[in-house]
Amino acid sequence: MLKIKEYVRAESLKQAYELNQKRGNRIVGGILWMRMSSAQIQTAIDLASLGLDQIEEKEEEFSIGCMVTLRQLELHEELNRLSQGIIRDSVKDIVGVQFRNLATIGGSLFGRFGFSDVLTCFLALDTYVELYQGGIIPLAEFADRERDNDILVRVIVKKTPGRHVYLAHRNTKTDFPVLTAALLLDADGARAVVGARPQKAMCVKIEDMWKEKLENGSCTPEELKKLAETLAAQIPTGSNMRAGAEYRKHLAKVLLRRGLADLQKDGGKQNAD
Amino acid sequence: MQISIQLNGRKITEDVRPDLLLIDWVREHGCYSVKRGCETSNCGLCTVFLDEKPVLSCSVLAARADGHRVDTLEGLQEEASEFGAFIADQGAEQCGFCNPGMIMNAIALFRENVDPTDDEIREYLAGNLCRCSGYEGQLRGIRAFIEYKKKGGAVCRQ
Numbered sequence: 001m002l003k004i005k006e007y008v009r010a011e012s013l014k015q016a017y018e019l020n021q022k023r024g025n026r027i028v029g030g031i032l033w034m035r036m037s038s039a040q041i042q043t044a045i046d047l048a049s050l051g052l053d054q055i056e057e058k059e060e061e062f063s064i065g066c067m068v069t070l071r072q073l074e075l076h077e078e079l080n081r082l083s084q085g086i087i088r089d090s091v092k093d094i095v096g097v098q099f100r101n102l103a104t105i106g107g108s109l110f111g112r113f114g115f116s117d118v119l120t121c122f123l124a125l126d127t128y129v130e131l132y133q134g135g136i137i138p139l140a141e142f143a144d145r146e147r148d149n150d151i152l153v154r155v156i157v158k159k160t161p162g163r164h165v166y167l168a169h170r171n172t173k174t175d176f177p178v179l180t181a182a183l184l185l186d187a188d189g190a191r192a193v194v195g196a197r198p199q200k201a202m203c204v205k206i207e208d209m210w211k212e213k214l215e216n217g218s219c220t221p222e223e224l225k226k227l228a229e230t231l232a233a234q235i236p237t238g239s240n241m242r243a244g245a246e247y248r249k250h251l252a253k254v255l256l257r258r259g260l261a262d263l264q265k266d267g268g269k270q271n272a273d
Numbered sequence: 274m275q276i277s278i279q280l281n282g283r284k285i286t287e288d289v290r291p292d293l294l295l296i297d298w299v300r301e302h303g304c305y306s307v308k309r310g311c312e313t314s315n316c317g318l319c320t321v322f323l324d325e326k327p328v329l330s331c332s333v334l335a336a337r338a339d340g341h342r343v344d345t346l347e348g349l350q351e352e353a354s355e356f357g358a359f360i361a362d363q364g365a366e367q368c369g370f371c372n373p374g375m376i377m378n379a380i381a382l383f384r385e386n387v388d389p390t391d392d393e394i395r396e397y398l399a400g401n402l403c404r405c406s407g408y409e410g411q412l413r414g415i416r417a418f419i420e421y422k423k424k425g426g427a428v429c430r431q
Contacts, residue, residue, distance in 0.1 A: 007274055007291035007336040032314050032332050035294075044291060048337060071326075096400010098320050098327045098378060174315070174399050 002035045006043040010050060013151060017132050019045050020149050027151060029066070029107025032099065052106075052153065055079065064155040066106025070094060070118065073105060082159060083125055086166035086182060090121035095174050110152045112143055112200050115176040119143060120195035121166055123203055124182035126158035140203060162186030165262040167255045168196070171242055178243045181255040183263050185214055190263070192231050194252055198240045204231050217264040224264075228257035276339035280304070281348025289335050295321065296330040298338075299345055306346035306373035310402075317401035318370065320377040321345050327381040329400075346373045352380050355426075359418040365410030371403040379415060388419060 010016035019025050024042035028034065052065030055076055062079055070091040073079065080088050094100055094117060108118040109129065119139075127139040132151040139155075163185040168177040180195040190211050195201030206214075210227055213219045219227070237248035277286040280302055289298060296319045299307050307330055310318035319331040322344040330343075346353050353376050366372050375398065382389060382397040389397065394415055395408075403411070418426075 002292060004290075004292035004334070007334065009336075009339075028334070030332070031334065032329075035332055036313060041292075044334070044336075046334075046337060092396065093399070095315055096317055096378070097381070097397055098317055098329045098400050099314055099332075101323075101326045101328045102332055 002031075002037060002039055002041070004041045004044045007046065008043055009046045009048060013047075013050060013132050013153060016045050016047055016050075017151055019043055020151060027110075029110070030069070030103040031107075032103050033107070033111060033113070047106075047151075060159055062157045062159070064105055064157065066104060066110075066152050066154060068105050068155075069101055070103045070105065070108070071097060071100040074100060079157065082157070083121075083164050086121055086124065086164045089166040090117040090168070090180070090182070093117075093168065093170060093174055093177075105155055106152050109139070109142070109155060110147075112147070114198045114200045115196050116201065117168060117177060117180050117195070120168075120180040120182050120193050120201040122155065122157070123193040123195075123201050124164055124166070124184045124191065126160035126162075126186075128156040128158070130154040130156060143200060160186055163263055165259045167259050167262075169251055169255060176242065179237075179248050179251045179255060181252070181259050183256070183259040185211070185263050190214055192256055192259070194232075194235045194256070197235065197237045197248060197252075198242070199236070199238060202235060204234050206231065214260065214264045217266065219260065219264055221261075224257050224260045225253075228253050228260055231256050274336060276336055278335070278338050278340075279342040281344055291334070291336055293335045294331055295323075295333040295335050295338050295343065298335040299330060299343065304345040304347050308370060308373065310370070310374075315400070315402065316371070316374070317378060317398075318374040320374040320381075320401070322377070322381065325384075327378050346377055349377070349380060353377075356380065356383075356418050359421070360411060360414040362417065363410040363414040365406060365414045366403065367405035371401060371405075375401045375403065375411060383419075383422075387422065391416075 020027055026041045028044045028046055053067040054065050056063040074088050074091050128136050129139055129142045130136045130153045132153050134150050165183045168180040170177050177196040182193040184191045190206035191203055193201050193203045232252040235252055237245045239245045275288050308318040310316035314329050314332045319329055320327050321330045324341050357376055378401050
């Protein structure tokens with residue numbers, strides 16, 4: 001059972017950061033995952049009063065405060081227009097509305113959880129994270145780092161045009177996913193992200209020779225199958241209580257094939273201009 | 274630490290432990306409609322409104338609700354009884370343990386979307402588990418309630 005000795009509603013990021021350097025102190029996000037643990041927290045540091053619960057649209061990017069909830073992401077029209085709805089698709093099966101009104105993007109990404117739909121989705125967008133001490137770095141770089149005592153302040157999503165697809169498989173609705181997959185086709189090429197392997201999401205670049213064919217929508221079903229198998233072969237999978245490694249490997253081929261087919265739909269051009 | 278919460282329209286100020294959960298706090302104040310179910314943030318039995326948004330009170334620190342408004346089924350009697358009658362008419366529940374959470378979240382749905390489709394209803398209420406039924410009765414009750422509203426029933430609060 002989660003134990004907290006002291007609770008501080010931080011008045012500044014500086015105060016929160018300084019408090020967070022002390023052993024036993026923790027930043028609290030939605031606390032949905034944290035409360036499942038038996039952590040003994042000396043001081044819980046709450047960022048709820050720092051105005052970080054807003055999504056701000058700028059000329060070239062969206063700036064998402066770390067306390068923005070998954071429900072806010074789900075309902076944000078402009079963000080979902082940019083991503084062709086994959087943000088909504090990635091969060092809509094995470095438990096229920098009441099849960100998503102609490103879970104924060106900051107907590108979801110800072111945890112770099114293996115089961116994360118959110119990490120998979122945002123890795124397929126042109127995403128950066130703003131760390132209090134570490135500055136702005138690509139999400140992919142952040143995802144590879146070990147956890148430290150920095151603070152994830154904001155998530156920045158560049159308005160990079162592209163075609164996006166999100167797919168996930170669950171044993172039962174609202175459960176953790178067995179496997180997640182997100183695909184991206186933009187001016188820089190095509191990429192596939194696979195998460196809940198059950199390790200954290202990883203990104204695989206799709207060879208440039210496929211980019212043009214996907215853009216033209218000219219891949220045959222056989223080619224899509226072959227490409228999906230090639231990509232799946234690069235993605236290590238493991239076993240847990242939800243599924244075995246072999247099943248996940250098979251599922252990766254299926255989800256990637258379906259995702260690739262969706263990616264090249266309408267000539268892969270949706271929102272590309 | 275001291276917190277001050279507007280619970281069902283009544284401001285309450287008192288000292289609490291930093292790790293006290295909102296579910297325990299509201300129950301200590303007599304709101305027994307708020308049930309402890311799964312303890313894993315999954316079942317929706319403990320649904321309350323925090324600043325009018327449905328949340329799982331088992332997963333909110335009472336300290337975080339400081340300075341905010343919390344509403345439970347006890348504070349929504351009029352809306353709840355109006356809608357609850359439609360659930361009862363369908364015999365939609367057996368043990369009734371899930372019912373307060375289900376009604377709270379259904380009210381949240383109606384406030385957001387006065388004419389939801391079946392898929393929207395299912396999606397919105399996916400976080401409310403019922404282990405007695407197959408949800409069909411609840412769905413029939415919700416449909417009947419929506420039709421009643423369309424035909425001029427009392428207007429749902431927006």
